[in-house]
C-alpha cells in the first residue's frame with residue numbers, strides 16, 4: 001500500500017479558487033463548437049468578439065483511482081450564446097454507477113441531468129444548495145444568473161469522464177432565456 005499523507009486545500013468562498021492551484025481547466029467558446037443549439041451564433045461571436053471564456057475548473061490534484069474522492073470547483077461566467085445560457089460540456093461517468101455531489105457557493109444556475117434513455121431533470125442551484133447526481137445520470141451545469149455561478153463538486157476517484165456521448169447526442173433539453181425568464185425547452189439538435 002502506498003500511504004498518502006493527509007493534506008488540505010483552501011477554498012476562496014467568493015472567488016471559487018482552490019489553492020494551491022495544481023492546474024486550471026479553461027473552456028472557451030471555441031472548445032464548445034457544436035454544443036450550443038445556434039451554431040451560427042457561436043461562429044458570429046467567435047468572429048466578432050473573439051474566443052469568450054465560458055468556464056474554469058480548479059481541481060485538487062489527486063490520483064484518479066478507486067478509494068479516492070476527487071474534488072474541484074467550477075466557475076461558469078454569465079452570458080448567452082444567442083438565447084442559450086453559458087454551460088459546461090457535460091458528461092456521463094465512464095463507470096455509469098458513480099455518483100457526484102455539488103455544493104452551490106455563489107451565483108445562480110441549474111444542474112441539468114439526463115439518462116441514457118433521454119430523460120431530463122433540472123435542479124435549481126444557489127449558494128448553499130447541495131445537489132446530488134445519482135448514479136447513471138449525465139450532468140451539466142448552467143449559469144442562468146448575471147454573476148459567476150460557482151460550485152464545489154466531489155466524486156469517486158475511479159468515475160472517469162465520458163464527454164464523447166454528450167458531444168455526439170447533446171442534451172434533450174436546453175436552458176434559454178424566453179421573454180426575460182429562464183426556460184427549459186427541447187433541443188432542436190438532440191439526436
Ligand SMILES: [Fe+2]
Nearest residue numbers: 093100139155
Ligand atoms: Fe461528473
